[in-house]
Amino acid sequence: MSTSVEKTDLNEKVRDIGIDATPPKEVCNDPNCPWHGHIKIRGRIFVGKVVSTRMSKSAVVEWSYIKKSKKYRRYMRAKTKVTVHVPPCILLKAGDLVKIGETKPISKTKSFVVIEKLGE
Numbered sequence: 001m002s003t004s005v006e007k008t009d010l011n012e013k014v015r016d017i018g019i020d021a022t023p024p025k026e027v028c029n030d031p032n033c034p035w036h037g038h039i040k041i042r043g044r045i046f047v048g049k050v051v052s053t054r055m056s057k058s059a060v061v062e063w064s065y066i067k068k069s070k071k072y073r074r075y076m077r078a079k080t081k082v083t084v085h086v087p088p089c090i091l092l093k094a095g096d097l098v099k100i101g102e103t104k105p106i107s108k109t110k111s112f113v114v115i116e117k118l119g120e
């Protein structure tokens with residue numbers, strides 16, 4: 001038999017999500033967790049700031065970008081705000097910088113999930 005499955009670390013229960021990100025230290029059993037569940041990240045990836053964490057397992061993340069205005073022929077700032085799913089293994093508070101990835105719709109308003117916390 002040629003089974004060469006490396007079992008170097010028993011705590012290594014995280015999946016390879018195909019994105020350059022560090023997995024969280026904590027482990028959870030949320031099916032909608034990109035690291036420990038079975039949700040796939042497909043689509044776009046953004047880095048944004050947490051605005052609100054009042055909902056359980058959800059947060060509001062926003063980021064700004066430069067948009068070209070045709071009418072006024074100049075650049076202007078625009079903002080995007082989305083509701084994201086927060087797995088229990090990632091602890092967030094308002095003001096944190098996070099990397100989020102697009103997934104299939106998790107609920108009516110959520111189709112993004114937090115991949116990693118980048119900073120405060």
Ligand SMILES: [Zn+2]
Nearest residue numbers: 028033036089
């Ligand atoms: Zn998790």
